Amino acid sequence: MSQAAMVELIDVTRSFAGPQEVQALKGVNLRVEHGDYLSIVGPSGSGKSTMLNILGLLDRPSVGEYHLGGFRTGSLSEDERAAVRASTVGFVFQSLHLLPHRPVLDNVMLPMLYSGIPRAEREARAREALDRVRLGHRVDFLPGLLSGGERQRVAVARAVVSGPRLLLADEPTGNLDSVTSSHVMELFEELHADGLTLIVITHDREVAERAPRTIRIADGRLSEVA
Amino acid sequence: MRILPGMRNRFLRRPKGKNTAKDGTKNDGVAGGNPLVPVIRRADRYSTQDLIVEASYGIGARPARLVMTTLGTVLGIVSLVVTIGFAQTAASQIAKQFDAVSATQVVISPGTTQTQNGEAPTAQLPWDSPERVERLVGVVRAGLIAEVPSSGFTISAVPINDPSAPATISPPLIAGSAGLLEAVRGSIVTGRFFDEGHDRRGDRVAVLGVRGAERLGINRVDRQPSIFIDGLAYAVVGIIDEVQRIPDLLDAVIIPTGAARSDFALAAASEVQLQIDVGAGPLVARQAPVALDPNAPENFSVQAPSQASDLRENVQADVNIVFLVLGVIALLAGGLGIANVTMLSVMERVGEIGLRRALGATRKQIAAQFMVESIVIGLLGGLIGSALGVVAVVVVSLIQQWTPVLNPFFAIGAALLGAVVGLVAGWYPASKASRIEPISALRGT
Numbered sequence: 001m002s003q004a005a006m007v008e009l010i011d012v013t014r015s016f017a018g019p020q021e022v023q024a025l026k027g028v029n030l031r032v033e034h035g036d037y038l039s040i041v042g043p044s045g046s047g048k049s050t051m052l053n054i055l056g057l058l059d060r061p062s063v064g065e066y067h068l069g070g071f072r073t074g075s076l077s078e079d080e081r082a083a084v085r086a087s088t089v090g091f092v093f094q095s096l097h098l099l100p101h102r103p104v105l106d107n108v109m110l111p112m113l114y115s116g117i118p119r120a121e122r123e124a125r126a127r128e129a130l131d132r133v134r135l136g137h138r139v140d141f142l143p144g145l146l147s148g149g150e151r152q153r154v155a156v157a158r159a160v161v162s163g164p165r166l167l168l169a170d171e172p173t174g175n176l177d178s179v180t181s182s183h184v185m186e187l188f189e190e191l192h193a194d195g196l197t198l199i200v201i202t203h204d205r206e207v208a209e210r211a212p213r214t215i216r217i218a219d220g221r222l223s224e225v226a
Numbered sequence: 227m228r229i230l231p232g233m234r235n236r237f238l239r240r241p242k243g244k245n246t247a248k249d250g251t252k253n254d255g256v257a258g259g260n261p262l263v264p265v266i267r268r269a270d271r272y273s274t275q276d277l278i279v280e281a282s283y284g285i286g287a288r289p290a291r292l293v294m295t296t297l298g299t300v301l302g303i304v305s306l307v308v309t310i311g312f313a314q315t316a317a318s319q320i321a322k323q324f325d326a327v328s329a330t331q332v333v334i335s336p337g338t339t340q341t342q343n344g345e346a347p348t349a350q351l352p353w354d355s356p357e358r359v360e361r362l363v364g365v366v367r368a369g370l371i372a373e374v375p376s377s378g379f380t381i382s383a384v385p386i387n388d389p390s391a392p393a394t395i396s397p398p399l400i401a402g403s404a405g406l407l408e409a410v411r412g413s414i415v416t417g418r419f420f421d422e423g424h425d426r427r428g429d430r431v432a433v434l435g436v437r438g439a440e441r442l443g444i445n446r447v448d449r450q451p452s453i454f455i456d457g458l459a460y461a462v463v464g465i466i467d468e469v470q471r472i473p474d475l476l477d478a479v480i481i482p483t484g485a486a487r488s489d490f491a492l493a494a495a496s497e498v499q500l501q502i503d504v505g506a507g508p509l510v511a512r513q514a515p516v517a518l519d520p521n522a523p524e525n526f527s528v529q530a531p532s533q534a535s536d537l538r539e540n541v542q543a544d545v546n547i548v549f550l551v552l553g554v555i556a557l558l559a560g561g562l563g564i565a566n567v568t569m570l571s572v573m574e575r576v577g578e579i580g581l582r583r584a585l586g587a588t589r590k591q592i593a594a595q596f597m598v599e600s601i602v603i604g605l606l607g608g609l610i611g612s613a614l615g616v617v618a619v620v621v622v623s624l625i626q627q628w629t630p631v632l633n634p635f636f637a638i639g640a641a642l643l644g645a646v647v648g649l650v651a652g653w654y655p656a657s658k659a660s661r662i663e664p665i666s667a668l669r670g671t
Contacts, residue, residue: 049669058584058664071262079588080263086586087264093668097581101287113276114586116266 004070006166006197007032007055012064014050024050026220027064032199034165037192039200039208041225042217048201049170051217055199056089056168057081069165086115090159092169096151098143098158104130105139108158115162129157133187149180156187160196167191169200173207185210272591281598284571291567292603298563299607299644300614306553307615307640311632315623318631330366331471332510332530334359334518335497349525351495351518353483356405358517359498364506365514369406370495371472374399374486379456381479383442397438399455400478401486401495407433409499410471417447417464420482428484432460435476436467442479453479458489471499507531557647560607564651568600572659579659580667593660600652601645608644612637 009030015023024047032038042048053059054066057073066073069088076084090111098107108126117125130136133153143151152172159167169188173181185207192198200211208214214225285292334355336347352358356368381396406412407419420431432453434444444451444462452459460481469475486492498518502510511530515523572579579592616637623630 053665056584058668068262073262076262079590082583082586082588083264083266084262085584088262091584093581093584095577095668097577097668099578099581102283106283110582111585113272113280114582114591116264116270118267118270 003034004067005031006034006036006069007199008067009051009054009061010065010067012054012061012066014047014054014059015062023220025054025061028220028222030215030222032197035192035195035197036213037188037198037200037211039202039211039214040217041202041205041208041214043203046217047220048217052168052170052199052201055166056091057085082114086111086162088165090162090164090167092152092155092159092167092172094171094174096143096155098151098154100142100144103140103142104135104146104154107143107154108161111158111162117162125161126157129161130154132160133157147180148175149183152176152180152184153187156184160191164196166197166199169198171202171204172200173202173204178206181207272587277591277594277598278602281595281602284575284595284599285602292606295564295567295603296607296610298560299557299604299647300560300611302553302557302560302647303608303611303640303644304615304618305556306550306643307612307632307637308618309553310550310636311615311619311630312622314631314633315619315628319628329504329507329531330502332365332500332502332507332514332528333497334500334514334526334528336494337525337527347494349519349522351498351526353487353495355495355498355518356403356409359500359510359514360405362510362513362517364503364510366501366503367405367408368498368500369409370401370403370483371406371410371497371499372401372483372486372492372495374401374481374490374492376455376490381442381453381455383444383451383453397435397441398474398478399486399490400475400480401483401492402480403483406480406499407466409501410469410475411501412466412469412475414464415467417462419464419466425482425484428488429482430458430460430485430489431463431482433464433466433480434462435469435478435480436465437477438479439465441477455479455481456490460485502530557643560644561604561647561651564600564603564607564648565655568596568603568652568655569658571599572596572655572662575659576662576667579662580664583662583664584668589660592662593656596656596659597649597652600656601648604648604651605641605645608641608647611644612641615640 007030009028012025012028012030013023014025015021028051040048040051050059054061057068057076060066060074068084073081073084099110102110105123105126108129109122112122112125127136127139130139133156135150135153135157138146138150138154143154146154152175156169156172159169167188172188173184176184181204188198188200189210198211200207202208208225216223216225334351336349336351338345339348351370353370355370359365359368376396376399379396381399404420404422404425407414414433415436417433419433420429423429424431432455434442434453439445439462442453444453444465447462447464451462453462454460466475466480483492483495498514500510500514507530511528515526515528518526582592582595583589616632619632620630
């Protein structure tokens, strides 16, 4: 066996109980190496978000195993999963979830509360991350005063500030015009060049094609595109 | 391209931790599950300070709502502090008066027993009773008092017996010993009270109560007026104008017991009035009957105050319970207010809770954040309420010219009580918040 993959799904099925049981993922196998940049495309309801939730340790597979960084995650307790999320995974959510009453700097510092970054470094790292997404001049603004693209960049800065090994982005350009979304994709390419493992979920073909590897998901099953 | 700080390290370094999973299984011969979990230095963990900072942002985010939320607790605590403050102040006023009069008064009278002819005394007070009891510790002054039966004769200021004049009602005739005036806390308006010498010799002197003097037409004693009791001339030596314990004495004519015994065959005194030191009641009550008759102390009945503080506490307890109940009801309303608003805040911030959980917050940390928010709101209400309550008690007391009395520990305790209300009120919303699943919270909006 070669070196452990960053992400490995082994026969993962996720079903939701209800009047009629729904299988959002059906026996999915996926291997993503360290430093890969992967996009997952598929229509809504195809199981994209369920997969992202499992990859981000927000949800557990009903059947099958998920290995992160070479380690199995099935036996982790709820608190351990939270700790792994804090240290290893960065999220860019579709609806961003910025705290509206806190300035941009506070929003970016938020993950470091839980990830154990030394207290003294936190503000400097947050400022650096904001400089990195070219928002150094907006640190004291409330998110409501920023443009859509700027807010998206704040969300990216927040996702990477703790130094995660895996970045998960759910429709990162969903609410942006093509120019702005192109800027965000450039940012992702920079992060990829830095060695970060990226998995981007999108229904936008253009966005998907910028990733070196694209996976299609339909009806809970994966198929490799490129 | 520059690397974000710390990022490279994390890529290259495998996180520290135990090498086996909980279930002891190994994975691909690489390591167990737990090595994923980072070990964080204690100093860099989510601390109480972080908790308070995060909670205070939650509280400060909506100042208008904070005011409304706090209001319930403020009202509850204010009413609690004010009611108890007034209860303590009022009780202190009442107790002051009790202290001044009742708490220093002891009355000893012969015991009575039921006979065929009605009640009959079981003992006789010795004529030297005052001297006997004044030797006791705690007794300030003692005086005998006896009503002289005066139905068969008149008391008047003139010696003329005019059969055509309408019958007048004579003032009551009282016999007393020299210490009586002080024992009943009376004061002389003019002249003097008779002394032990008058009493011993049976001198015919009299002291008039101010209303009795009015009826007899006497208002000054410097010209040595006389009154005639059953035709016997008594020199009026003084007029008393105030008696705290037996106000009836103001209507009476008071003569020494010596004179009453010789002129009117007074058989026995009816009671001994004692003025005692505050707090000496139980002691005097125990010792005085023995001093009066060592052989049969049980034959005397003693009315003495219980411990002075008992009295005050009884009064306070009665008043406090009523007001306490009112305050607690108000406080319950305040607590419900906090619970409601915290619950609302949890519902509104589902997204934030999901975000924090996704970023690595544990259930406990989420619960703690909302608990602290609720406790701080409660404490804030408690502090404001307690302060306003104290101010209200002081202001009203000043207006009423009372002495404001409020146990300072109570004021501090009331503020802390606000925090306790917050704690209880926040319990349910906080546990609700901690159970929110990040997936459902992050979906939508």
